[in-house]
Amino acid sequence: MYPQTNHPYAFELNKDMQISAAHFIPREDAGACSRVHGHTYTINITIAGDHLDESGFLVNFSSLKKLIHGQYDHTLLNDHEEFSSNDSYNMPTTEVVAKTVHDKVAAYLSTLNNRPICVQVFVRETPTSYCIYRPKRVESND
Helix, strand or coil: CCCCCCCCCCEEEEEEEEEEEEECCCCHHHHHHHCCEEEEEEEEEEEEECCCCCCCCCCCHHHHHHHHHHHHCCEEHHHCHHHCCCCCCCCCCHHHHHHHHHHHHHHHHCCCCCCCEEEEEEEEEECCEEEEECCCCCCCCC
16 A cells, blocks of 8 residues: 565554645745645554564554644644744655654654654655655664
8 A cells, every 4th residue: 555665673553644734835936835725644654663562562553643643633834843944854845744754753752662663654745646754774783
């Protein structure tokens, strides 16, 4: 259903959600996207790990929904601090939305004892347009 990413982990969890939100790209060269308009975004978050928590979860689905859907659904994305500057990495493009969702999820996951990781965020803006954010992996010696 979604493009897959290879990873070495035993468990993979995917959470789908839809968010109705408006946005605009505050640049003249964005064309029609420079005007306020809305989308029903489809978001898929892929989380992987080798260890389950005390309840047998890699991560609780409802925690992910609260973290993302609870914050962005039925809002103007430009009103959120993370999308409010004119820097290209802070404008609410599909690419930046995908990276922002990843970063929020990754920050939450880093607080969990079983240490799952977010390996991919898929954001569909329209029936024909989507973006995938996959963070580059840095090898560690732990």
